[in-house]
Amino acid sequence: MANVLSDDRKQQVLALGRLGWSLRRIQGATGVRRETASVYLKAAGIAVRPPGGRGRRIAAKPGVQVITDFDAGKLPDEESTGHAEVSTSALTPQTVPAIPANKIITDSGLRADPTQCPSASACESYRELIELGLARGRNAMAIWQDLVSQAGFTSGYQSVRRFVRRLQGAARPEAHPVIVTAPGEEAQVDYGTGPMVRDPQSSKYRRTRLFVMTPGYSRKAVRLLVFRSNSHTWAELHEKAFRRLGGAVRVVVLDNLREGVLVPDIYEPTLNPLYRDVLAHYGTVAMPCRIKDPDRKGKVESGIGHTQRTPLKGMCFESLEEAQTYLDRWEAHWADTRVHGTTKRQVAAMFAEEKPALLPLPIEPFRYYQYGQRTVHLDGCVEVEAAYYGAPPGWIGRLVNVQWNDLYVRLIDPRTGELLREHIRQKRGGYRIEKEDYPKRTPLGTMQLLARAERAGALLGVLALAKKFGLAAVEEACTTALELGVHEYRFVRRYLERRPQAPLTFMRRTPSSPCWR
Numbered sequence: 001m002a003n004v005l006s007d008d009r010k011q012q013v014l015a016l017g018r019l020g021w022s023l024r025r026i027q028g029a030t031g032v033r034r035e036t037a038s039v040y041l042k043a044a045g046i047a048v049r050p051p052g053g054r055g056r057r058i059a060a061k062p063g064v065q066v067i068t069d070f071d072a073g074k075l076p077d078e079e080s081t082g083h084a085e086v087s088t089s090a091l092t093p094q095t096v097p098a099i100p101a102n103k104i105i106t107d108s109g110l111r112a113d114p115t116q117c118p119s120a121s122a123c124e125s126y127r128e129l130i131e132l133g134l135a136r137g138r139n140a141m142a143i144w145q146d147l148v149s150q151a152g153f154t155s156g157y158q159s160v161r162r163f164v165r166r167l168q169g170a171a172r173p174e175a176h177p178v179i180v181t182a183p184g185e186e187a188q189v190d191y192g193t194g195p196m197v198r199d200p201q202s203s204k205y206r207r208t209r210l211f212v213m214t215p216g217y218s219r220k221a222v223r224l225l226v227f228r229s230n231s232h233t234w235a236e237l238h239e240k241a242f243r244r245l246g247g248a249v250r251v252v253v254l255d256n257l258r259e260g261v262l263v264p265d266i267y268e269p270t271l272n273p274l275y276r277d278v279l280a281h282y283g284t285v286a287m288p289c290r291i292k293d294p295d296r297k298g299k300v301e302s303g304i305g306h307t308q309r310t311p312l313k314g315m316c317f318e319s320l321e322e323a324q325t326y327l328d329r330w331e332a333h334w335a336d337t338r339v340h341g342t343t344k345r346q347v348a349a350m351f352a353e354e355k356p357a358l359l360p361l362p363i364e365p366f367r368y369y370q371y372g373q374r375t376v377h378l379d380g381c382v383e384v385e386a387a388y389y390g391a392p393p394g395w396i397g398r399l400v401n402v403q404w405n406d407l408y409v410r411l412i413d414p415r416t417g418e419l420l421r422e423h424i425r426q427k428r429g430g431y432r433i434e435k436e437d438y439p440k441r442t443p444l445g446t447m448q449l450l451a452r453a454e455r456a457g458a459l460l461g462v463l464a465l466a467k468k469f470g471l472a473a474v475e476e477a478c479t480t481a482l483e484l485g486v487h488e489y490r491f492v493r494r495y496l497e498r499r500p501q502a503p504l505t506f507m508r509r510t511p512s513s514p515c516w517r
Helices: 007-018 023-030 034-043 076-081 124-135 140-150 157-170 231-245 273-281 294-309 320-335 347-357 444-469 471-484 489-498 504-508
Strands: 064-067 102-105 186-198 205-215 222-226 251-254 261-263 285-288 370-375 381-384 387-390 399-404 408-412 419-424
Touching: 007 023, 007 034, 023 034, 023 124, 124 140, 124 157, 140 157, 186 222, 186 294, 186 320, 205 231, 205 294, 222 231, 222 320, 231 273, 251 294, 273 285, 370 381, 381 399, 387 408, 387 419, 444 471, 444 489, 471 489
Parallel strands: 064 102, 186 251, 251 285
Antiparallel strands: 186 205, 205 222, 370 399, 381 387, 399 408, 408 419
């Protein structure tokens, strides 16, 4: 049974079918299986192009007769006249008999007719496999190797190369329309390769990374250079770009790089939590591109290429500040004053129209934090940098998301994103547990274990006193405690500590005596 597609995907498949795309090409572009696409196309009354149906197919020719003898290769007219000149005007279907087979003479004295259609390629029977390899992005050499090792292909690489070149030349280019956005609606971001800059730590030149944010309406670009990239740097660059623009856009289109997207997915990509919270602080939403679809953010791709080819080509700088200053000066003097090739308007003038539509910046910048996952221990706490913080009851042995900075530690439900607990940071080895997280009643088994542990601790303490004060003194102290009806370890210990200064009769006083305190 075919899969059930959503309305958007169904309309996409039908539109591509009306354009004359093959089922394999539709599968490669949309990810919908050929069988499913065929069912929807046939139900809509759209003709399904068969595999390999590129252009008009030539009918199969009859068998070819090969003549190797020179005399046998001559036609009847050639034997009588000595040449093969025949008037084509006198030939009609009624006067010319049907020839059962084409004759090809291999002797050097006769040549084949140059107007004759060449023989079919040896790759024709492998057309579907070759088209499938091209759809997967494989080159001619890889396709030829696959055909030889898997399909028993016997011809050479040049045959596959010519066939692939013919297929690629006949393929129609895909349409890439210009994405028109309203002022302040969208911005596209991406990384590119920056110039060579001397690293202050190693004193060697190293390649930098170029961050570019391009608003979709005005094409006003913000270009920033960094040495290293991580999730914190990626989010901080967005914040700097918003500050430079004087406002925030509503949607940010990005690629599926690790700093922004943890798990790429067509339907529900998993965003980096720090990046998501930074954008939410500015009222912005991230919209990752589909996998292997960089044309969705063609404006920023064009901006990166323009920056690499024009101001940074062949440049080398001694410090990152020098490179950034040079790039900012070029941006203000040349990039903002140019007339854009698509809009046919000056970039600075269009940005002046877009700037009032940007979202206002918040008063305070975002407070960055670190994040991770922790398992709740048997004591109901999680460990963060050698300190322990209590989780709500019922979370022992389960994973929780943890966010922390210099002031607070937050425990978050990984499924719903709900804040479970917020604690103040503790020193190494410290504990922080809310009062409501303590159990209201100690279980009976726990009470029994604590009582047994207390008695065992008293016995171990008495044995330790015997090593320190001697066995005779400890027996005397224990006898005195039994006579008084006291069964506490602290009485025995204090008796032994005060024994040289106080006589035994002094220790026989009532429990209200100072020696008990």
